[in-house]
Amino acid sequence: MEHNDSNQHEDTADREGGQDLHPLIAARLEKMDELGAEVPLYPYSFDRSHTSLEIREGEGPLTAEGVKVRYPGRIMAKRGTGKTLFVPVQDEWGRIQAYFKKDDLGEDAFRRIQKLIDIGDWIGVEGTLFRTRTDELSIHVTDFTFLAKAIRPLPEKYHDLSLENKSRRRYLDLAMNQESRDRFKLRSSILRDVRNFFDAEGFLEVETPVLQPLYGGATARPFTTHHNALDMTLYLRIADELYLKRLIIGGLEKVYEIAKDFRNEGMDRTHNPEFTMLECYAAYWDYRDMMDLTERLVRRLAGNFGTDGRLQYGEHQLDFSQPFRRVTFMGALAEAVGRDLMVVPTDDLAVLAREKGVELKKGMGRDKILDELFSLLVEPGLIQPTFVMDHPQELSPLAKAHRDHEGLVERFELFVAGFELANSFSELNDPREQRRRFLDQKALLEAGDEEAQQLDEDFLQAMEHGMPPTGGMGLGVDRLIMLLVDTNNIRDVLLFPHMRPEVSTDAG
RNA sequence: GCGCCGCUAGCUCAAUUGGCAGAGCAACUGACUCUUAAUCAGUAGGUUCGGGGUUCGAUUCCCUGGCGGCGUACCA
The missing domain is CATH 3.30.930.10 (Bira Bifunctional Protein; Domain 2)
Incomplete structure (x- = not known):
């Protein structure tokens, strides 16, 4: 648990200390408090009926029969148009868009999803599959539950993370x-x-x-x-x-x-x-x-x-x-330097190696020099x-x-x-x-x-x-x-x- | 290890010759009942990687440390 560093950990520490924390995090904590009074924020499990992959593969029958699906994932965006809301929900295999409608859900539930849920949060939705006017496969949501609240924002959506952040914070790269x-x-x-x-x-x-x-x-x-x-x-x-x-x-x-x-x-x-x-x-x-x-x-x-x-x-x-292709070590080397090094005396070999750019070091035996020559002259060409x-x-x-x-x-x-x-x-x-x-x-x-x-x-x-x-x-x-x-x-x-x-x- | 380049808002990036530190996304307020980089109007957000120096004034120039990228060395 030892980390040297970073304002990220300081944020958490500050929270405990009751000091200032980052406004983006503060805003989410406030929403969390408000939500927490109404619904559980970190429930213990969710009974999934389909993955995004299964939904896409089973689309025909699922949409035709109006089958209910229960689908969990992470919220990747929110696109609201007043009294409706489109939310792409991502699981390991992809995203399915959830469609929330105020008339269906009622005032309170709609406010929860519209105002209190953030990009990055995990939710589970329940509803029936349909295709929108623009042909996007969607879930018409009849009910939903929060699965976990995120208190940090996800990175920006249409530029890739920097190389460093992709490696250092792999969870974000994966997300x-x-x-x-x-x-x-x-x-x-x-x-x-x-x-x-x-x-x-x-x-x-x-x-x-x-x-x-x-x-x-x-x-x-x-x-x-x-x-x-x-x-x-x-x-x-x-x-x-x-x-x-x-x-x-x-x-x-x-x-x-x-x-x-x-x-x-x-x-x-x-x-x-x-x-x-x-x-x-x-x-x-x-x-x-x-x-x-x-x-x-x-x-x-x-x-x-x-x-x-x-x-x-x-x-x-x-x-x-x-x-x-199968070649011999000495054969490939002979081809590269134009002579059979098997019969070249060690002193001459050292001279040749230096000419070819090999840095000779103390303790380098004859075979080590051959190896260096091979790395330099032959390996790069072995495609x-x-x-x-x-x-x-x-x-x-x-x-x-x-x-x-x-x-x-x-x-x-x-x-x-x-x-x-x-x-x-x-x-x-x-x-x-x-x-x-x-x-x-x-x-x-x-x-x-x-x-x-x-x-x-x-x-x-x-x-x-x-x-x-x-x-x-x-x-x-x-x-x-x-x-x-x-x-x-x-x-x-x-x-x-x-x-x-x-x-x-x-x-x- | 060495050399070159970089580090600016949560994220991705701008900033002319050294002269008021900016945009997009995310966030916040408001409008909108089929959106999909949603849109529209507005608001807020900064120890410009740390330390030191030069200067009236440093994101910018110099020194130093940290981290990263690329190249190179060693290696698989």
């Missing part, structure tokens, strides 16, 4: 924009669809710890917290990979988790400190099996939420209906769905060495519209090799790479009990949704994106 409500309902149905897909593929949905004594499974800086009773540092997970693999080791053969991960890094159009990640693991699979699964999943979602497997994303027409395969080993401490190529691992990333959507490996399952890789990471850490991974002894011990060959895949859910709803800003797909507190305390 004012059907498009926003639909976008978040779409997010929900995408997630349901993902779950249906994995369930149908025989995967088990599981939950693993958010609070972890060691963070691992990805390269990122974590959030740190403290457990009082145990007096120990805990980290908010940056990935759930190492726990899901423990489940594979335990004998659960196909598992997935849709998890909130937390990374203590910069925020921008495509990054929120907490975000949703899908990870799945299947025993006996390799990365090629995982590639097939990923392609099926993404194609199915694109098919369900686009048309004919095609999606418009910004200026790009993305085609998911054809088999996804149509493309699998990039077989990455340098150093970048992938949890991936299995490539069966045919020395120095590479069996890994793929799926790129769409220039950004990485999914990442997958044939999972390393040789415990001694895994220990060596962790030790390599430790060396990198000591050489100055802040993101190198920690050695997880408990995980190694689990693997020493025997881990079957396993394919694993992680997919950025928020980005997937951005793609499907055609937005380039992650805030548009997060109900409550992280925002700095609005107003600092005036102590400083």
